[in-house]
Amino acid sequence: MRPPASNRARALAAVLCVVACSAARETLAGGRDYGSMYDDQLLLEKQAGYREVVLWNLNQVFLPKLTVEERRRLQGLDVQFPLTESAAPGLLMVIP
Numbered sequence: 001m002r003p004p005a006s007n008r009a010r011a012l013a014a015v016l017c018v019v020a021c022s023a024a025r026e027t028l029a030g031g032r033d034y035g036s037m038y039d040d041q042l043l044l045e046k047q048a049g050y051r052e053v054v055l056w057n058l059n060q061v062f063l064p065k066l067t068v069e070e071r072r073r074l075q076g077l078d079v080q081f082p083l084t085e086s087a088a089p090g091l092l093m094v095i096p
Contacts, residue, residue: 007065043083051081 058079063071 008067010065040083047081047083054081055079
């Protein structure tokens with residue numbers, strides 16, 4: 001059974017919002033270095049909890065709203081949680 005169009009539209013809007021926010025991040029940051037805002041110890045303490053919350057949301061909120069074809073295309077998705085931007089240049093958003 002296919003989810004109602006309004007649910008798919010909301011899920012798509014949420015994904016587009018994340019992409020747009022990521023794209024705007026560099027412009028709004030004005031070249032500032034936010035990579036040193038939090039020390040490594042705090043990031044290590046928070047990493048497991050954020051991983052659990054993000055993956056729960058992905059699996060329980062977003063994926064169920066996708067079509068079978070959309071879920072099939074995401075089967076190889078590799079969600080990673082690096083501590084620093086040097087581990088994932090340009091893709092890191094740290095929010096402890």
